[in-house]
Amino acid sequence: MPEILSFSRNICTVVEQIRDDLMTSSCRLQDTLMDAYVKISVKIPDLEINGIEGKLERSFSGEKIDVEEAFNKIMGTRVGPGIRKIIRGFIGNSATEKQLAFMVEECCSGLILSFTKDQMKKIPKDPEKARHFFENLVRENPRLYKGCAALSPGSPLVDNIKFD
Numbered sequence: 001m002p003e004i005l006s007f008s009r010n011i012c013t014v015v016e017q018i019r020d021d022l023m024t025s026s027c028r029l030q031d032t033l034m035d036a037y038v039k040i041s042v043k044i045p046d047l048e049i050n051g052i053e054g055k056l057e058r059s060f061s062g063e064k065i066d067v068e069e070a071f072n073k074i075m076g077t078r079v080g081p082g083i084r085k086i087i088r089g090f091i092g093n094s095a096t097e098k099q100l101a102f103m104v105e106e107c108c109s110g111l112i113l114s115f116t117k118d119q120m121k122k123i124p125k126d127p128e129k130a131r132h133f134f135e136n137l138v139r140e141n142p143r144l145y146k147g148c149a150a151l152s153p154g155s156p157l158v159d160n161i162k163f164d
Contacts, residue, residue: 007032013110020044023114024051025107029099033060038071038103042111047079052104059096070097071104079108081142112144131157 009031016024018041026039035058041051052071059065073090077083084105091101119137124130134157138144145161146152 011106013106015110015114023111025110025114027103027106027110029103034058034096034099036100036103038100038107040104040107040111042079047111049075049077049079051075054100054103056096056100059099061094061096063094063096065092065094065096065100067100070100074104079111083108116141116144134158135160 009029011027011029011031013025013027018024021044022041023044024039024041026037029036036054036056038054039052040049042048043050052075054067054071056065056067070091074087077086087101087104087108088098091097091104116137123133134151138151138158138161144151145158151158
């Protein structure tokens with residue numbers, strides 16, 4: 001990796017309900033070394049990936065990756081338990097491929113988290129009650145675990161939960 005004195009990164013994940021039976025999730029990453037975009041479409045209610053596209057404008061390694069070929073391998077997969085392992089197994093192991101896999105995972109996490117927004121409105125104001133609320137939420141839906149920083153190992157919101 002080149003030596004750089006200045007580094008900036010922007011990453012944004014957006015989830016949209018297109019129709020009653022279709023949702024999309026897209027992730028855009030732009031930083032000093034990489035510029036990439038990933039978008040997945042899923043059928044509702046089973047969350048089966050029925051469309052995936054991406055574009056790699058620039059990568060720090062300069063490697064050329066056939067993004068469509070890598071992504072086509074995960075078509076038909078359901079967003080749910082085990083999706084991270086499936087994505088990592090199909091996309092590849094180079095540094096750039098790992099970053100693309102991370103972006104697909106971000107899309108999947110965004111979809112999963114979008115289904116919890118109504119529950120999030122019920123979060124108690126008391127910090128101790130809020131912690132119990134999140135513990136119960138993750139116990140009831142383990143797919144949320146590691147879905148975002150707040151629900152990842154090391155977070156006080158889920159420190160009493162052991163999945164691994």
